[in-house]
Amino acid sequence: MLELTVNGVVRTADVEPEMPLLWVLRDHLGLTGAKYGCGISICGACTVLVDGEPVRSCGFPASAAAGRKIVTIEGLSAQGLHRVQTAWIEHEVPQCGYCQTGMIMSAVALLAKHPKPTDGQIDDAMSNLCRCGTYARVRKAIHGLAGSPAAGDAGAAPERADAPPAPASGQA
């Protein structure tokens, strides 16, 4: 039995240690925000935060996440919208939206590390692939957030007592 701390809640899953974190989240814990895109750690649709670092969860063995803090899009903010999500709405970033949860997780990690990222830092950090071409708006939204207060940044925050309860549906 694997024990994982997801969005501040300890969850257990009866899975093989080599099962990628993505599939534990999606099919065993009912958290479908992170997406499958390529399965080979290229596209980034599966990006989640592990101890604040963006991780391609499709190529990350779940056992390697044990004892570490996993944050998914569902746990990004205890108070409705995280500031990155708000900026994404403000700038109308998503189109089809499939890659956007991964994009948002990468942006959260980037802003935690570089509150005022340069274009080069954005290029390096935002390696997520998008077929719809939202890149210009991703950049604009991140620049718009530069230097704004980081309150509620789950990626950077320590253990939170106010974490939302795990969704009731989708338990496996």
Next chain:
Amino acid sequence: MTQISHRREFLKVSAALGGALALEFGFPMASAAADGGAAGAPVAEVTAWIVIHPDDRVVIRVARSEMGQGTLTALAQLVAEELDCDWANVHAEFASPNEHFRRNRIWGSMSTGGSMGVRASQDYVRKAGASARTMLVAAAAARWGVSASSCSVDKGVVTHASSGRTLRYGELAADAAAIAPPKDVPLRDPKDWKIAGKPVHRLDTPDKVLGKPVFAVDVVLPGMLHASIAQCPVFGGKIASVDARDAQRMRGVKKVVREEGFVAVVADSWWRANEALKKVKIRWDVGEDGDASNATVTRMLRDGLAQEKLPQARSLGDVEAGIAGAAKIVEAEYRSPYLNHATMEPQTCTAWFKPDGFLEIWTSTQNGEASMTAAAQASGLPLAKIEVHKMMLGGGFGRRGGPQDFVRQGVAIAKAMPGVPVKMMWSREEDMRHGFYRPASIVRMKAGLDAQGQAIAMHTRIACPSILRVLMPDVPLRGGIDFTAVRAFSDMPYTVPNQQVDYAMRNGHVPVGFWRGPGQQNEFYRECFIDELAFSAGRDPVEYRLAMLAEGDKNRLVLEAAARAAGWATPPVAGLHRGVAVANGFGSYAAMVAEVSVSGKGEVVVRRIVVAIDSGHVVNPDTCRAQAESNVVYGLGPVLYQENNLKDGRVVESNFHDFRLPGISEMPKVETVLVPSGGFWGGHGEPAILPLAPAVCNAVFRATGKRIRSLPLAHHDLRPA
């Protein structure tokens, strides 16, 4: 906040009306719970398109699919505009395909392609909104015993001016629903629009940024299992034998399903299904195409071009005489490879044969009706016993419309697991190798120029597979012509007096399909060739094109607008080079100026794109701009490096390592100039992709002196000589 309603409002309504097809929708969508506050409250379907709640919430039903292009919001805007409700109260939901059939296709077409979502439904959805407004006003007038003409409406409130009385739509909806819809209703002049024509926020964005389960791959149902499939790597091949003994012993595996053309493993998680699938030993009978390669395709297409007599897609004047009398002749051959759609969400379908004999399906479809039909065929059930839940698409680009292979497969797998919902999702590798590809084609163009360099004759020969023949084999092609293979030439706007366009249909074993802007490879050929003619004549490529476009041709307007916005009249800064192209298609006109740089190593970087688009009317300018950005990025991959090659009858590329997608650092600055000239309705999902490849390649020519007559650029050595 406006948001998408995932509930099927109509179910409650039809039950209230006694139409009663009692469906139980176990739909664990996050927002369904949020919707629950209104459960049990009376709601009224004012027209088939509009349901109004007592609390003034307006639910607008949308028949077309949402794959990122913004149609869901744009159509809701058009309805809300005529309805005159408060936009803040507007929710949207997809119209039910089951209900659609039961009500004699009441919502018109559900097909979502060809940039037609708005332009082909704007008329009837606006009328639906206007009809409902008329009925709501009539209901208020009747309540007050006054004439309807003495009442006015603003933001969902009807006012009787002389008495100062007001009633909200939510208070009137039930009465209005009982009033016969008016026969004819006037529509607002777009210049008076208050909701349409404005860059309102998209209705689907909040759920998408929150990571809510809006996509087909996100569906979670009680007791649901997961499936991964393997199809014969050679198109058209069959299964010879399957040994699933090892796979069946693997953890979580419930069943190995063998169907015609594919093997599926059903397990308790997708990863376990896919791991087990790798252990299934499948021997394929690859058939006669097992040795097909790129060379086979080239031979096939060249054989087409070698035919003396071919069906003609256009014949103007006398092309032979025109070329014979020309002062100069320019000839060129261009070609393009097959291309996969590579939607970010792989093909997927969840199907559930329920104990009550009903089949429910959750899928990403560009055509809810086509999914219903495919499900009926695959299940043997009547349409009345099937419901397709249209989910948000993780990209479509033409892959999920005509071909409904994924629905047939999903249904076949679930049929083997009666009573159990099964979510099938393709692996990326399966998706890359089992597409309906943009056709590979070869085109030869020959032009005769007069002494001033003006084209007086142009003969084009096109060898290209037929998309329509593959997707609609039973529909005869008029004159042997598939317009998707000849467009841009058969309707070329340039006033060349003598034109002939020949079409050689050559269909290989690779399935072809509508790929964003079907036939757009022809714009690459035509607009690069026109650039060759302009260069040959020593003329400016913008001026050269304008000289061949008739007065009043809308291609002129966009070409002039793009040139102006790009600063065409002044040279670019050192190191940058410009190219231009103009195109019309999918109801709109689009002209583009590309600025590129080419490094000493021959690397092309597209720095800036200026695109001018005339779509007649613009319903949401921000979404239209987003679509222009989208077309640039989607079109850029095939210009730079994307292609699908064939070897041993199969597609070589398998994933994003060998089928690269452009990343954020490759995104050029896109400046979109919307120049809606009114009087017609054009699309936005595809037009801007049309001029991209030629504009970039024409700029590369200016930078390097090298003509790019085949894509991708990765095959060209662009280092300075």
